Amino acid sequence: MTEKDLAPTRLGFLASHGGSGARAIAAACVAGELDAVPVALASNNSGSAALAWARAEGLATAHLSSARFPDAEALDAAILDFLQQHGVEVLILSGYMKALGPQTLAAYAGRVLNIHPSRLPRHGGPGLYGDRVHAAVLAAGDAESGATVHQVTAGIDEGPVLAQSRVPVLPGDTVETLRARVQATEGPLYVQAVQALLHSLQRPGTP
Numbered sequence: 001m002t003e004k005d006l007a008p009t010r011l012g013f014l015a016s017h018g019g020s021g022a023r024a025i026a027a028a029c030v031a032g033e034l035d036a037v038p039v040a041l042a043s044n045n046s047g048s049a050a051l052a053w054a055r056a057e058g059l060a061t062a063h064l065s066s067a068r069f070p071d072a073e074a075l076d077a078a079i080l081d082f083l084q085q086h087g088v089e090v091l092i093l094s095g096y097m098k099a100l101g102p103q104t105l106a107a108y109a110g111r112v113l114n115i116h117p118s119r120l121p122r123h124g125g126p127g128l129y130g131d132r133v134h135a136a137v138l139a140a141g142d143a144e145s146g147a148t149v150h151q152v153t154a155g156i157d158e159g160p161v162l163a164q165s166r167v168p169v170l171p172g173d174t175v176e177t178l179r180a181r182v183q184a185t186e187g188p189l190y191v192q193a194v195q196a197l198l199h200s201l202q203r204p205g206t207p
């Protein structure tokens with residue numbers, strides 16, 4: 001058992017807006033629920049609340065967007081360089097609205113998680129993000145919805161599902177009321193999924 005094995009796992013985040021998932025996971029680290037430490041957050045929006053929160057928390061931060069790196073390969077390389085520079089071991093997508101590139105996916109294979117606000121495979125894929133997902137659930141007349149944490153692979157929302165929540169869709173629901181009911185499940189669900197991933201990484205082969 002090396003010193004690194006005993007050290008808490010270093011977490012990195014990508015977020016486009018509020019970073020609610022990152023905040024819930026960071027709080028669970030402080031509370032001792034997760035044997036991990038948040039170390040870095042990058043956003044494609046320089047004015048995002050997630051970036052302001054990460055700066056205030058003392059995390060390493062970066063604004064990495066297609067505006068700064070018009071070439072997708074260069075943006076992917078910049079994201080990977082930022083994460084490796086800060087020794088990130090597990091990457092958490094927290095309301096990140098851009099496709100993650102092949103270099104970062106290859107370097108972090110099996111160690112990248114995303115949360116999506118529906119019960120995948122329903123209402124997932126390109127073009128389905130944020131309130132568009134809740135609108136799709138309502139338009140389809142689904143009786144239930146929820147959130148999904150999955151491993152991230154090249155295809156959008158196609159990675160293996162690790163955990164799901166379930167909430168009812170109620171008569172008279174709007175995008176706002178459904179979003180609030182689903183988002184109330186996301187923090188605990190994401191913490192539970194990260195816990196399971198850390199366990200599998202820290203003690204491979206144990207149930």
Ligand SMILES: Nc1nc2c(c(=O)[nH]1)N[C@@H](CN(C=O)c1ccc(C(=O)N[C@@H](CCC(=O)O)C(=O)O)cc1)CN2
Pocket residue numbers: 093096097098099100101114115116117125126127128129152153154155156157158159
């Ligand atoms: N390689 C992967 N990258 C990402 C995945 C993934 O599964 N594999 N998940 C997404 C998150 N996501 C759904 O959970 C998602 C995010 C964004 C989009 C989308 O269509 N985005 C629009 C742009 C939206 C914007 O700029 O605000 C687009 O790309 O045109 C769909 C699903 C994160 N990355």
Ligand SMILES: NCC(=O)N[C@@H]1O[C@H](COP(=O)([O-])[O-])[C@@H](O)[C@H]1O
Pocket residue numbers: 016017018019020021094095096097115116117128129130131133147183186
């Ligand atoms: N496809 C990804 C996606 O739609 N993610 C969803 O966006 C919201 C982000 O909120 P936040 O910016 O306040 O964390 C969250 O509800 C998350 O499930």
